[in-house]
Amino acid sequence: MTAPGSAESGAAAPDSAGSGSTTGSVEPSAPTSAPTPAPASAPTPAECVGPTVARVVIDSPLPQLDRLLEYRIPELLRGEPSLGPGVRVRVPLRTVGRTVDGLVVDLTDQQEFPGPLSDLEAVVSPVPVLRPEVWALARGVSTRAAGSASDVLRLALPKRQARVEKAWLEREPGVDAPPQVTAPPTISAHAPDTLDAIVREGRRAALQALTGVTKTPAGDWVGRWAVTLAEAARLALVTGGSAILAVPDYRDIDQLTAALSALVPDEAIVRWDSGGTPSQRYRALLRAIDGPRIVVGTRSAVYAPAERLALIALWNDGDPLHREPHAPYVHARDAALLRQQQQGGALLFAGHGRTTEVQRLVEIGFVEEATPARVPRPSVLPSANLTARDELAERARIPSSAWRTAREALRTGPVLFQVARPGFAPGLACADCGAAARCRHCGGPLQQRGRGGAVSCLWCGVPDSQWQCASCDGVKLRPRGSGSLRTAEDLGRAFPGERVIVADGEHPVQHVDAAPALVIATRGAEPIAAGGYRAVVLLDGERMVARESLRVGEDCLRWWADATALAADDAPTVLVGVGGALASALSTWRLADYARGELADRRPLRFPPAVRTATLLGPPDVVAGALDRVQRPGLDVLGPLPQPEGLVRAIVRMDYAAAGEVAAELRAEMIRLSSARRSARPDQRRRGRQPVPLRVLFDDPAPFDE
Template sequence: MTEASIARVLIDSPLPQLDRLFDYAIPERLRGDAQAGVRVKVPLKTLGRLVEGWIVELTDTVDYAGKLSELDSVISGFPVLAPEIWTLARTAADRAAGNAADVLRLGIPKRHARAEKSLAALESTATEQPSPEHSSPEQPGAPVPVTYFDATSIATLLADNKRAAMAAPTGVVEVTPGTWVGRWAVTMAELASQTLAQGLTAILATPDFRDQEQLEAAVAAFTPEDRTLRLDARQSVQRRYGNFLRTHDGGPYVIIGNRSAVYAPASNLGLIAIWDDGDPLYSENLSPYIHTRDAALLRQEQQQCALVFVSHSRSTEVQRLVEVGWLAALSPGGIRPPKVIPSANQVSQDRLAAIARIPSSAWKAARAGLDEGPVLVQVSRPGYAPRLACAECSQTARCTTCAGPLAQRSASSTPSCVWCGALAVKWRCRECEGTRLRMVGSGSARTADELGRAFPGYRVIVADGEHQVTTVSSEPSLVIATRGAEPVAAGGYRAVLLLDGAGMLGRESLRVSEDCLRWWSNAIALAADGAPAVIVGVGGSLATALVTWRQEDFASAELADRRELRFPPAIRVATLTGKDHLVSDAVQKLPVDPLDVLGPVDLPDGVVRTIIRFDYNNGRAVAQQLKALVVAATTVSRSNRKPGMPRASQPAPGLRVHLDDLEPFVDL
């Protein structure tokens, strides 16, 4: 059998006109090294230089009649682009009107030569002279039943590669002596254990390091260490790239990571499990802006594996998929729902508790909880005073240097600018010339001071962006945490107080109610079984959803409202940004009639923004047309570049496209 003589290469470039496969002849000197999936360098005449890329496939035939350029070099002999990841990247990019190379950059870590040498040496030693140090990974252990869920439903889910929205059980559990994690993490670890026992790989994704640490601890309790691989940005480049290379050996493994873990190579994929898909950290900030949820849905359909979205509070996107029958709904049994108590802002009879903004019911719950163990108090903002205002005219206090808002980090610190950090020394109000400041609102530090005086004799722990606390002991203490930063308490919290409910809901945003329900549900789930959770200043359907612990009912009602108003995710949206004539021309050429258009709206730098709304069944046609328009606009932009113009001064792309963009709806 003759070796292939032509390599089809995807160029690693953000330019949309290069988002296709280029054919290159394989020179004789590279015939053995030029394999599908490896990194290469190739000449690109349009740029006049060598560029990097990946060999997607090898072939002996090509339609081009002229002489092909040759591969310049093979950067590494390790095939980093797996076939299933190329298929996923191509599909995801086409759905989002983006570039496949931009998607691959999310999933393929930067090359680290030392990691490649270490892995090659390890494989060579293990082949030539097997020893205990270089033995093969341990075999998967016996599968662990998935607690609180029907065994038949779980077996069907995994065996038949089904898709499900799973309501996570509440509470915490001790997986190893002294290590406590949320029950949701145990559920995901148990699912991974069953997948691994079948000889298949499981990919488990979490939004941040706090959740990931819990999941890693739970997986370690059920899975051999050599069968677990971690992939996330907090690792060193060498460690992450080394683990990435190991995923190519066929596994099976349990792969744990953040939003990019869903792109991990796994030809024998059996399960993808996503924890808390409503967290905004799953939204990719770089083009083509693909959400982890969407990538997981595409990959499940391509590789026919099981897919599970685990959460305490469903996102409206998952609720839509449940209602259209794309996801099955699974709920736990055999566990009591949390005890949630709505509370009005009734002033406590205790003077110090009143100063600390704690109403009577919350004060009583905290007092009783501290007799048994730690009490969690969730607040909305970090710092001491999140906002300062002029004491005379009540206008927001602004920095005299950059006009940014002023804040105060602690009781004794000098107020400073949130934007530039300048100290507000000799501050004077621009509106009334006043010189006195007053604090507006209470951050985590100020709440800690006030609660420390209201409950003297107890330890006060602050957990926020500046104080990263992931676990606390079972000793009585007050834990003041911002939303999403709540530590796990040994044995669970004996009471949970949610103080800033009304303030959190005051934000003007399409997702504000959905986000608040998710934040509150995750905090309440950390309580010990039977411990009370008091939410202050919140009523209506949100309070009902928490008291009955039926967040899916609220998600269903929220989705129904968005259908009526044609807001996402009931429909799809695309944001077009660029010069007025380019945006207008793009809207006119879209193959949807009638087209729901919002805008244009003038933005800085002489550009406009238009939002288009369309149904899901028009998504493919809209994405294809928008991609063609972006390529055309970029080509024109490059043709306008003057010779010798510095790269930083070259014209920016004339048209930018962002599908499923929620930013215009976040701050309504």
């Protein structure tokens, strides 16, 4: 037996499982197969044989431990069926004086570390939860974003649930066998004629979805886009592969599940939803590793195990919910691109519009355009064109043309009004001087949830019943703007006797029937109406456009297009208060042309996605040192600018070809800083996790949204 080792003395092995799959940018390359570790050999009665070294990735936030660590396999565990690639283990880490959780990536007889190794302590679970393709993706994603693979694995692998695992291990043979789907799929009018070839040939495509809703055989109303993606997933399953469908939120998951239930057996569908219970999430992981499945979920679904990946599709990749808010902050679109390059299979970016990121991929030839043979153009009428001769009507929040459209449509069914904000009054002002009312604690805007309701801060939520104007000492407030509740009150008075339904974050509504009703919904919370809405009115357009953001045009078109797509065929949509290029793109339904023009405008300005960016946040000396390390021709730096708590922020802009080297340099700098910090403060090793003084975010949209 060897003496106990440590991470430094027992483990540093070249990370061969992931080094070949990581690049600094998601650029065209030939699809390659994910590296597959060699399986452990079974012992023979004649001798105790089996691999002697386990290469383990441990769960640690320290960047210097983001590598494969070698551990000696004790003789009692050699040849054990429970020890294999992908299983959870416990290993010692002498630097912190305790054992830590880890995942076996590889078993081998070749020890590369020259010193003595620590013994692997125990096998926690015999289930190989870490599939080779998931490890390769985690390694590639973390390297691209200058992050840690363990951070990605925490997003990809739900926590172990012993009861669920025990039931799965004791299940009868064949209970969770891959479903047999042999009938060829029927490509309907909801999909382009080339969808069959795209999936079978493993191509990459930007898919323009058709508008409107349709009824499933079970009686559920779903968007036509859901039927298109369901048909593509069914085709992938027929070919013997798995499909991953990633969508922004649970509403989209419900639509896709309903569409899939009409095409494939229920056992073929795995719901990968972060909103589920820990048991449900772990059960989904176990079902996904059993064989070809259709995984339907939110952004983390792109990391689901899929050994034979035939399709990965993202719906509405411009939705901010697709961006991971935890380190390493990777967008699901980038993870999907990298995974498709590693494993092959088809890749679909579907939406009613198109983001500038996907448009860049189309223009460089990495992604093809896929459009249905017949693209019906929704009837979108900008209110400025209808009320050009009536100045008062043009200034009104709901112009007369919108009133007439809503009144006529209410005779036959529901009418949708999209608004910008929830609540009663999204903003308040002094009734005497008109100054905006601000919170005395944090300076945020004050709001009122309902008529006569309590006044509170929109940012910190602190109530303020004793507000006093800082300009004129007034104490009376008046509402500024109208939220969903105030709009519902106004419409209820204008259309007496009609049903009024509010749908927002506090009042979630997913479906409404075909009876006449006024549906007031915030952007993204619009329910599906049976048969589609008889009219759609898009309010507060000028408020949405006024937001300071590089992506404001893309976001507005996505919100408006998604609401327009819920209308019945030939039903009118009225866009209120917006003209110019945005109104023209929506009314002509040439949304891809807007993305093309937007990208062309950003190229000479070196704004993303024409270039990649890395945001550095930390103390001034730390940020300055990191900037000196990555400085090279072709890079330019914005800042540093002062931030709260004595920090500074700098933005490094680079071409895609240089991003890999920059990410590696920044990662090396974070490792150096973390190692120096721990060496200088050994008394704090046991005080919990010490943050690295430098924070790096690649492709962060926040600096351009201020």
